Amino acid sequence: MLIYLNFFTKKLFSSTFLIKIFSFIVLLFVANSNKVDAKNINDLFTPKPRNHISIVGSSTVYPFMAVISEIFGREKNFRTPIIESTGTGGGFKLFCSGIGYEFPDFVNASRAIKKSELEKCLANKINPQEIKIGYDGIVLATAKDGLQFKLTSSQIFLAIAENVPDKTGKMVKNYYQKWSEIDSSLPSTPIAIYGPPSTSGTRDAFVELVMIKACDNIAEIIKNYPDSKIRHKKCQIIRSDGAFMEAGENDNLIVQKLKNNPQALGIFGFSFLQENKKTLHPAIIDGFAPTFENIVSNKYKISRPLFVYFKPEHLNLIKGMSEFIAEIVNKNTLGNQGYLLQTGLLPLSDQEIAKMEAELRKNL
Numbered sequence: 001m002l003i004y005l006n007f008f009t010k011k012l013f014s015s016t017f018l019i020k021i022f023s024f025i026v027l028l029f030v031a032n033s034n035k036v037d038a039k040n041i042n043d044l045f046t047p048k049p050r051n052h053i054s055i056v057g058s059s060t061v062y063p064f065m066a067v068i069s070e071i072f073g074r075e076k077n078f079r080t081p082i083i084e085s086t087g088t089g090g091g092f093k094l095f096c097s098g099i100g101y102e103f104p105d106f107v108n109a110s111r112a113i114k115k116s117e118l119e120k121c122l123a124n125k126i127n128p129q130e131i132k133i134g135y136d137g138i139v140l141a142t143a144k145d146g147l148q149f150k151l152t153s154s155q156i157f158l159a160i161a162e163n164v165p166d167k168t169g170k171m172v173k174n175y176y177q178k179w180s181e182i183d184s185s186l187p188s189t190p191i192a193i194y195g196p197p198s199t200s201g202t203r204d205a206f207v208e209l210v211m212i213k214a215c216d217n218i219a220e221i222i223k224n225y226p227d228s229k230i231r232h233k234k235c236q237i238i239r240s241d242g243a244f245m246e247a248g249e250n251d252n253l254i255v256q257k258l259k260n261n262p263q264a265l266g267i268f269g270f271s272f273l274q275e276n277k278k279t280l281h282p283a284i285i286d287g288f289a290p291t292f293e294n295i296v297s298n299k300y301k302i303s304r305p306l307f308v309y310f311k312p313e314h315l316n317l318i319k320g321m322s323e324f325i326a327e328i329v330n331k332n333t334l335g336n337q338g339y340l341l342q343t344g345l346l347p348l349s350d351q352e353i354a355k356m357e358a359e360l361r362k363n364l
Helices: 002-012 013-030 038-045 062-075 088-095 115-125 153-160 201-215 217-224 229-234 249-259 270-275 292-296 323-329 339-343 351-364
Strands: 054-057 106-110 129-143 163-165 172-173 193-195 244-246 266-267 280-282 305-311
Touching: 013 201, 038 305, 054 062, 054 088, 062 106, 062 270, 062 323, 062 339, 088 115, 088 201, 129 201, 129 270, 129 292, 129 323, 129 351, 153 201, 163 217, 172 217, 193 249, 201 266, 201 305, 217 229, 217 244, 249 266, 266 270, 270 339, 305 323
Parallel strands: 054 106, 193 244, 193 266
Antiparallel strands: 106 305, 129 266, 129 280, 129 305, 163 172
């Protein structure tokens, strides 16, 4: 008897059973109410129209789009766009999820869209359109009162790669604990680098521009991995033993950590260095400091283009999208005399802007 009672009690209070009872009550209510009909029920689950532009994505591109959005909201007859800093990868995930008011209109990206992301967009009937907004360098920096590092790309690779060659040339788990163990000319301080997470476009660009290129110049690694595809896959793995520390998508958090640890280095965009040049000290890499002139002349090699993608499917859905795109793709915004120059963005040439304007006119 107790067994049957226990079984009945569990069944009565199981989540599935309760859900069925609740659903039955709701159906009875709907069936007997004169005020609730199918349209009312559907309205509860239909996203409400919004009257502002929604932007997600890269924390590196965020400050540039924030300036454009503020000027657009102030000078045009539209609401100021709302921007969320989700990281490039997280931004594409949201952006490519669907069409409609509940999905963002733009995504900021500190790298070009990946094949897998494009495939997701296309599967959801989204044809993302690309806008290149300028260029940015990737820097390593310490707090102003910390050490100033002079590094090569190969030394950076050896400091943070998951696997490195030992003295015999065999690939082993990274055993370097101090910079001086990599090269006696470097400081005898612990290797400590704060950087962006794997969802960050800055992380993707850093891996491509530093890690992969460096390992292509280390003979022992080439000998171990003669196939370039395998080599590049192996070389992009960053060590996880504490020498490299993910600091999230908020670059301000990295600056705070550098203040608390003057021996540590942080990885972020050149524009953020410009904003914090009173408190940060950039590392010289491969003989060149990350300056505006060195990045533009391509002497400082760790630089990349920055992008914004939009949904043409939302042009007739969200008011102001066409006008906002026109504000972005404008010489007064992106050009050599554009207002984004003051925020640390390296400008596009007049030819690049003209070409982009022609492409947008053709595709829209």
